[in-house]
Amino acid sequence: MTLPELGGLQFDMATIGDILQIVFADIILSGDNALVIGMAAAGLAPHHRKKAIAIGMAMAAGMRIFFAVIATYLLAIKGILLIGALSGFQSLIETLTSLPY
Numbered sequence: 001m002t003l004p005e006l007g008g009l010q011f012d013m014a015t016i017g018d019i020l021q022i023v024f025a026d027i028i029l030s031g032d033n034a035l036v037i038g039m040a041a042a043g044l045a046p047h048h049r050k051k052a053i054a055i056g057m058a059m060a061a062g063m064r065i066f067f068a069v070i071a072t073y074l075l076a077i078k079g080i081l082l083i084g085a086l087s088g089f090q091s092l093i094e095t096l097t098s099l100p101y
Contacts, residue, residue, distance in 0.1 A: 015072065022068040033060045 037056035041049045074080055 015076075018072045018075075019069055022071055023065055026064040026068055027061075030060065030064060033057070 034057070037053055037060065041052040041056065044052055
């Protein structure tokens with residue numbers, strides 16, 4: 001089933017499912033964002049603290065969703081996982097060969 005185009009992008013149910021899966025995983029793993037935002041807001045005056053926390057949480061959620069959509073489209077590129085694996089393997093080899101033992 002194909003959904004209408006939105007801003008020139010074609011969405012189908014599989015793509016939307018992939019996006020929602022990544023967004024759900026990001027939300028579950030976003031506990032560290034709350035900790036960092038809370039530490040940053042702790043030094044503010046009480047009347048600014050609530051506003052800073054609300055803006056920080058909204059921006060963090062928006063950025064997570066935006067990057068999840070971008071990741072979904074990047075993962076659809078053929079060979080991107082192979083390129084990432086080879087790059088990671090190269091970094092591993094460079095790290096292991098530079099150790100002083």
